[in-house]
Amino acid sequence: MNYCKIDQFEEIIKSSCLTTIQSSLTSLTITNFSLSTKYLELLLSPTPILRFLKLIAHRQTLDSVFDGMYWQQFIQTKLPLLDKFDFLFSYYLKQEDNTNTLDMLIAPFRAPFWLNDKQCDCLIGDTGIQHIATMLQNNMAIAILNINYNEISANGIQYLANALQSNTTLTTLDIGGNHFGDEGIVYIADVLRSNKTLTELYLAANDIGENGVKYLCDALEHNTVTIIPYSSTLTIVDISDNEISDEGVSYLTNVLRNNRTLTTLKLEQNNIEDRGVQYLADGLRNNITLTKLTLAGNPIGDDGVHHLVDALRDNKALTTLDLSYSNIEAKGILCIADILKHNTVALILLLCSLYSFSAILKDACSIEFELQ
Template identity: 40%
Template sequence: MALRVLNLSSNEISAAAADHFYQFFQNKNKLVQFDLKGNAECDATAMEAYFQIRNNKKTIELDLRSNQIGDKGAKYIADALQNNTTLMQLDLRSNNIEDKGVEDLFDALKNNKTLKKLRLTGNRDGRFIALETAVCIRSQKNFKQLLLSSNRIGNNGVRYLTEALRHNSIISTIDLSGNQIDDKGLHYLTDFLKNNTSVHILKLNINSITNMGATYIAEMLNGNKTITVLELNSNKIQDKGIENLADVIIKNKTLKTLSLTKNPSVLAVALEKFVDLQQNKTITGLELCNCNIGEEGMKYIADALNYNKALIEINLEGNQIGNTGAQYLADVLEHYPTLVRLNLEDNGIDGQGAQYLANALETILVLKELNLNKNIIGEQGAKYLADALTTSKTLIRLDLADNRIGKEGALYLAKALEHNQTLTSLSLENNCIGNQGAQYLAHALETNIVLTSFDLGKNQIGNEGANCFFNALKKNTNLKNLHLNDDKITDGKTVSAILRLLDCTNDCLWLDFYRMEDNLIELLSSVLQRNETIKHISIITNKIGDRGAQVLASLIKDSKMLISLDLRSNLIGDQGAGYLADALMNNTTLTKLKLRGNEIGPSGTKYLIDAQQNRTTPIQLELNGTLKLQCPWGHRLELWNSSMRKEMSEKKFKRRRASVKIECDICSKNSYLSWYCPCSMKGFDICEECAKRND
């Protein structure tokens, strides 16, 4: 009589003993009921499940949650699934299945066409999610999106999924970002995608893909004609891997979007931009700053410009493209139809690279602004660009600051300025031009009628060179801004401040504490004659003297706008006071004139008071007691502010100071402005209020 029921519940059957039952079930038998409950050491539940799956053809759903089933139990279940044609749902959540068990289940499901739903989450590995999903992919005919980001499925998880995907012809999106996938796992996927015609979007961000993986992707793209979006952000792809991708992507006509940020290759961002520019013909601006793409990255960008002819602005600052990169760019820009602004600041371009760009300048149709700041074009590069400026019909702004062009380079550019009819702004800051170079450029300004802004700061130009500009500016009425700020130029800051008046729309002018001497007053006067808005002028504590007073007197005489003039502490004497007094008799608008702290004696004072009394319109004069502003040691006081005091203190004590406290020696009040003498260690201060009382 054949055994039909076997009940071994609540015994101590070992795992080894359970294996004998497993062998027994492999053979034909008449057993219809089998019970191993209560035998925890032998994967009893799994053995029962094995028996049920093999023998009960009516079982379509099996729930084995939380039964401590391990790898051996998973093996039992997997073997049973090999030939099963009825079970449709299997729940193995919250068990102890690990590597070997999941591999056995995967092998079994390769041949099983019946199981529609497998639940494994709650076990110890993210690959269970992949295996669950693989079952869904095979069973669901409308499975179009595989979205499994951040599940740690690993390489084997990818293997499970790709095996299932081979049976799916409609999948369009695959997102496996953040899943600890390296090159091995990627290879499973790319091997599947080579001939796939349904996937359009592939996202593999935040994995461990290296140069080898990039090669697999390149090989895949060589055959795949459907992927339009590829994301590989935050992987480990270096320059060689990006180059392998570029070889294929440059020829690929399908890919629309490529993301490669946060890979260790400096070429990644350049290849991204290539795809972006190639596919989007409406992009008008390219911003790619401080990415160090080098000459190879520049090649990608230049290739992209052959596809995109709509760019108006290109900013490639800080990319070290060098001469070769400059050549790639110049070649493609020679007849580029739309480019208006080009920024190549800090790119390691020397004279040779400047020649490539200069050649392009002669044929570029609409370029208006070129920035080559912080390169190394030298005097030879300046010569090439000067030649281009001579023929250019469009360039209006050129920045060549910090380029080592020297005095010879300045000479080439000066000659170009004599003929150029379009350039309105030129920066040559920090180029070691010196006095000789300044002379060349100043001479050019005498005939140039278009330049409005000129930056020559930090060029080792002394007062000799600055004087050349002072003379040129008497003839040049077009220049609005000239920057000569330099430690070697006493009046550099003053000239810059004076020329800014040409564009000034305010009604007040402050040139206090510039230490301006009479050589600049003529320049100031000529500039003020061209300004129609300024009504109030303050020139406190300069050194204009009687000659400066004479020039300003001519301005006052002809002015129809001036209301107040502050000339305190300016070394003006009796002669200067006489010039000012004569001017007051012919002026009807000035209502306030301050002259405290000058060197005006009794005769000069009389001139001014007589003019005040005989004038047709009233005027307030501040000049009483001007000779009394002296320190206890008999030195004349000058009006100083806190900034001047701070600068003087730093030079005296040779260390930086945050601020200087000004305290009146009479009333002990603090102020930012005082009548001061530096003759002692502490100095001597009188505030404005005490100075007036002292009068």
């Protein structure tokens, strides 16, 4: 026997069938590992050539299963040929647990054995996200979930979205860097139509295009608190480093016009040009809640700046505008200088690197900023 998958570990032990496992076993998966590590050692004692081991354990107590030092010694002495060790160990922290418990659990896994010898990494993937989704359906304490850059596909996002439909405690969700595309956004948008607790949503670097933004914006317009028209629960939305162009930005216009809770919108590192900025400006003109807008790294030129400046004459809420690393030249800088002289709001303006800003100022002759 080369491969074995065990769903009910207890039955293996109780039936005393350990003798049936041959020393040729190279792969073992236990999906419901609920007994002590002592019995695991009994199970694996005749399998010194095991190369793959996968364990999934949901524990009620913090036992040796969570001890990185134990696993290091066990692998070194009992499983010297082990190439891959996949594990998911979960435990619900209780109020009486020390606040340093999590750090204490993680610290042993930072040893050279894991990081250098075994080159240990943690990528949740679609399989891991299924277990996290199950946890979210039953856990009423977790408020922040950061699972960015974990190779989660649209299928994995679907598992997560199904769990979030009934979750009432999660306030911050970061699923950036998973590249699940517009297909994954469909599932997130479906959650936003009914979710009333999520306040921060980070979707950076997910290959979101025009259709994805459309799904998202449609959901944001329907994600409302009944007693306050056009008031969603989201305050921060990050869709930076995606594939959003002018057409995609056009869908944001109505969101900016009507939304009453969004305070931060991050759009840097997309493909937004002057026409897209015009759409944003139309939405910003009468917006009373957005305080921070980041557009860094987009090919925005002087015409785009003109549209923004025109909107800022009416907008009294925006306090931070990031236009760094764009294509703004002297004409655009002069336009910004003019609005700064008359704008009554303390506006933090990020334009570009000091070097390029100096060059622009030189071309624009002398500009005086009257900052109160």
